Amino acid sequence: MTLSQYNIINLEKVENKVIPVFSSWPKELSGWWLQITEVSLLQTKYVAGFYFNDKKKEGSVIVSSFLPKEYPDIYCLIGNDSVVDRVYVNPIYRKKGFLSPCGPVLRSVMYTIFDLIVEATKDQSPKIYKAMGEAYQSIGEPVPLRNQEEELSEMSLQDIDPPRDAAFPFVWASERAGGKIES
Secondary structure (H helix, E strand, O other): OOOHHHOEEEEEEEOOEEEEEEOOOOHHHOOEEEEEEEOOOOOEEEEEEEEEOOOOOOOOEEEEOOOOOOOOOEEEEEEOOOEEEEEEEOHHHOOOOOHHHHHHHHHHHHHHHHOOOOEEOOOOOHHHHHHHHHHHHHOOOOOOOOOOHHHOOHHHHOOOOOOOOOOOOHHHOOOOOOOOOOO
């Protein structure tokens, strides 16, 4: 992707990292909005949920202390170290190119609002690594290397679509795209 395809009008250098500046949301995210919730969990500081619905105006960014009841279409958990350590994409939206523009948008928004430069985890499946590579390339930043195979988690070793999400955070337990997990 080129800068203009993502509606990036400028690239700011901060601490040897690139922060994209958008004229508007990328056209790939037309109809989407974002909610960022600060949480107090052991390893997670923020939950960023991208939604594709008309409950908020397209391109809106909501910052809240509460998670919405609706299950997000894409969500990222951002750790205390500013690393996005979990990404989940609703199966309906997989393989449609939505994940790659989410990275630059999330980095821009997190820096603008929280003065935080988010990074992608190096513990990634091949599919997530491909999308992350496209995101980094879109802003002209070198793609960080993925961890060596012996350092990857069990989930990242597999080149499969992830199983149905376990509904984390638990507030979404009955709102999952695949339905509620029955005991």
